Amino acid sequence: MTANHENELAHSxxxxxxxxxxxxATVLVKDLNVEPIVARLLVQRGFTTPESAEQFLTPDLEDLTLPTLLPDFEKAKAALLNAREKQEKIYIHGDYDVDGVTSAAILYRFLDRxxxxVEGHVPHREAxxxxxxxxxxxxxxxxxxKLILTxxxxTSSHSQLEAAYELGMKVVITDxxxxxxxxPPAEAIVNPKRRDFTGPGGELSGAGIAFLFCLGLCEELGIKPETYFRNFLDLAVMGTVADVMPLHLNNRIIARHGLPALQxxxxxGLRALLxxxxxxxxxxxxxxxxxxxQIGPRINAVGRIDDADVAFRLxxxxxxxxxTELAEFLDRKNQxxxxxxDALVEEAxxxxxxxxxxxxxAIVVAGENWQKGIVGIxxxxxxEKFRRxxxxxxxxxxxxxxxxRSIPAFNLFDAIEANRGLIIKGGGHAAAAGVTVAVANLEAFQNAINEFAQNLLQPEDFLPRIRIDQPITLPETSLALAQSIAQLEPFGEANPEPQFLMQGVHLATNNPTRNPIHTRVLLKSGPEDRMAMAFGLGEQFAALPLQTKIDTVVNIEEDQFNGKKRLKMVVRDFRLAE
Incomplete structure (x- = not known):
């Protein structure tokens, strides 16, 4: 191993x-009878009292936000029930991503039954x-x-919804x-992100809003909540997770109960998709x-390169x-x-x-006819590759x-706002955004974004940051521990899978997979050893002599293989031990 590579490992x-x-944490161990490691993980996630920790560990559907607490719920309910009484058609309008398609499917399936x-529609990305x-x-x-239900x-479609009213239609927005x-003009705007609203539900996805909204209609329509949950949690969890919503409050309840409902x-269509x-x-x-x-990318694929209506029909x-036919079509489009x-990544x-x-x-790169549905990925x-x-x-x-897309230290929305004069249109969030630039201004935009980044970013900002929850020794790792950690599932945004620091272990064996960027390593500490997967770290491990002493960051989880449960450990990062 060269000195340069050793230095790279130490500072990557x-x-x-x-x-x-x-x-x-000690109080949680005593009052909830959980493992100390689990108690520390709960405290680190903000659940510092037995009451809050227990609610997190055992999310209950009865604790979902009451739909009546959503803004304009009663107005929206009245508008829909009025359309039902008059037998007027409702035109459901969703979006072309997983959240938009699942929210449209929730509304369509519920109201249709x-x-x-009702008539459902999700937009074509290109058209x-x-x-x-x-x-x-x-x-x-x-x-x-007679009514458009979004x-x-x-929430930002002012001119289009004004046109709807001019044509004699009414509008209810869920967003x-x-x-x-x-x-914009509407009979009701059921969106917890409204600036004039300070109530609950701001963490919800579009599918989550649609899910709660229909739940609120159940009593009026004589539907038992348990029947509704059994039929619609599967769609709600797909939109929630695929849209990378924080998995706390309502979203944790939806995710915990929605995953088994989806299974x-x-x-x-969903059975065929699975x-x-x-x-x-x-x-x-x-x-x-x-x-x-696996599931989300197949739905998104038709929205990216074909027509999202196929996913809605599925x-x-x-x-x-x-x-079956639609699911197989989605699978082909995903391939x-x-x-x-892959071709566009290589070209870029x-x-x-x-x-x-x-x-x-900062990087601004452009190419002739690069597909709009693919450039975000x-x-x-x-x-991810260049850390810029x-x-x-x-x-x-x-x-x-x-x-x-961005790194944590660089806010894309701020960068776009600072250079608004160089673009035709653009917007988004800190980590993800979209822009349209005149080709004549492309070089100036590239220079301006780079200058904005130069003035803001420091060398350490270009390095990935690895969150470590707590240290652990290799002998402490076990299937029983993995099963205890699983109490915190489902993992996702705002509830990341725990990562542990394991120091001073030796690299006993290194066995690359068929794709050598991934490898299986045997880590040893004293008389004990554990096998671990290392995804994307094959090259770095290949540079290490066996028996090298390293510190590692690992995930610990339960794996099932041929009906048997076993410990699975995944190396997320490593460096030479001091």
């Missing part, structure tokens, strides 16, 4: 060890773009709809996006990871044959998306290196449109 990331209130006349297109408003009117969109100062779903995703095995517990990496069909994505990476952009503080891959904010844009005619 920043490890951040979390502090723990040991006094509070309870006496409402309509995000939000409500004016042509869609006209189509809704031509279809005979989900996962609508979870940030609200502008002035709200047991009887919806024809089958093509290799998740139709009831012996393997479904997790948020399965939604994030989630609303009652025909097993159609469900196609991967091929397009080559451009970045050839133009020296990998040495700049590519931006994420570029940011990245704008990846497709040039179409005289405009370049694309997406940006």
């Amino acid at each position: 990331s920043i490890w951040e060890i979390q502090e723990t209130d040991e006094t509070a 309870t006496g409402f006349i 309509e773009g995000y939000g409500i297109h004016i042509d869609t408003v006209r189509r809704a009117n031509a279809s005979g709809a 989900c996962d969109c609508g 979870h996006h940030e609200s502008p100062t002035t709200l 047991a779903t009887q919806k024809k 089958r093509v995703s290799n998740l139709d095995d009831f012996s393997v517990k479904l997790t948020t990871r399965h939604i994030g990496f 989630l609303t069909t009652n025909d097993a044959k159609e469900g 196609e998306r991967r091929t397009l994505q 990476t080559a451009k970045i290196i050839a133009n020296g952009l990998d040495k700049s503080s 590519v931006a994420g891959k570029v940011t 904010p990245a704008f990846v844009l497709g040039i179409h005619g005289d405009q370049a449109t694309g997406s940006a």
Whole structure:
């Protein structure tokens, strides 16, 4: 191992060890009878009292926010029940991502089965773009709809909804996006992110809002809550997890109860989707990871490179044959998306290196006809590879449109706002955004973003930060411990999978997989050893002589293989031991 490589290993990331209130943890151990490690994890996540910790560990559907507490719920309910009484058509408008499709499916399936006349629509990414297109408003009117019901969109669609009223339609908005100062015209705006609302529900996804809204209609329609939960938690958990919502409060309840509901779903399309995703095995517990990496990408794929309406039809069909055909179509489109994505990542990476952009503080890279539905994923891959904010844009005619992803120290929204004069349009959040730039201004935009980053970022900002919950010794790791940690599931945003610091272990063996970027290592401490997977660390481990003493950051979890449960350990990072 060279001195340069040794130095790289020693400084390739920043490890951040979390502090723990040991006094509070001791109380949890005594009052809740949990393992000390679990008690510390609870305290680190903000659950410092036995009451709050117990509620977190045992989320109950009865603790969901009352739908009546959502803004404008009663007005929205009245508008829908009025349409039902008059047998007027309701036009449901969702979005083309998982959250938008599942929220539309919740509303459509529920209302269709309870006496409402409904038509569902999710937009085509290329033809309509995000939000409500004016042509869609006209189509809704031509279809005979008297009420447009939005989900996962609508809060910023002023001109389109004004047009709906001019055509004689009414509007009810359900949404979870940030609200502008002035709200669009509507009978009701059920969005906890409204600036004039300070009540609960701000953590919910679009599907979560739709789920609670329909729950609120159940009593009026004579539907028992347990029946409703059994039929709609599967869709709610998909939207919640895929939209990377924080898994606390309502979202934790939805996720904890929704995952087994999804695994047991009887919806024809969903069963077929689970089958093509290799998740139709009831012996393997479904997790948020399965939604994030297997189910969600297949739904998103048609929205990215085809028509999201296919996914909507999959989630609303009652025909097993159609469900199978649609699921297989989604699976093919996901494979196609991967091929397009890999080729675009390779092309973008080559451009970045050839133009020296990998040495700049921020990356702006563009290419002819790069697909709009793919550039967001590519931006994420570029940011992950080069540890820099990245704008990846497709040039179409005289405009370049694309997406940006960032590192924690760089706020994309602020960068866009600071350079608003150089773009046609743009917006988003701190970590993800979208922009359209005139090709004539592309070089100036690239320079301006880079200068903005240079003035803001420090060298350490380009290093990945690894959260470490607490130290652990190798002999402490066991299947029983993994099962105790599983009490904190489901893991996800705002409830990350715990990561432990294991110091002073020796690399006993290193066995690369077929893809050598991944490897299996045997870690040894005294007489004990544990096998661990190391994803994406194959090259780094290959540079280490056996018996090297290292410190590692690991996940500890329960694995099931051939019906047997066993300890699974995953190395997330490592460095040479001091």
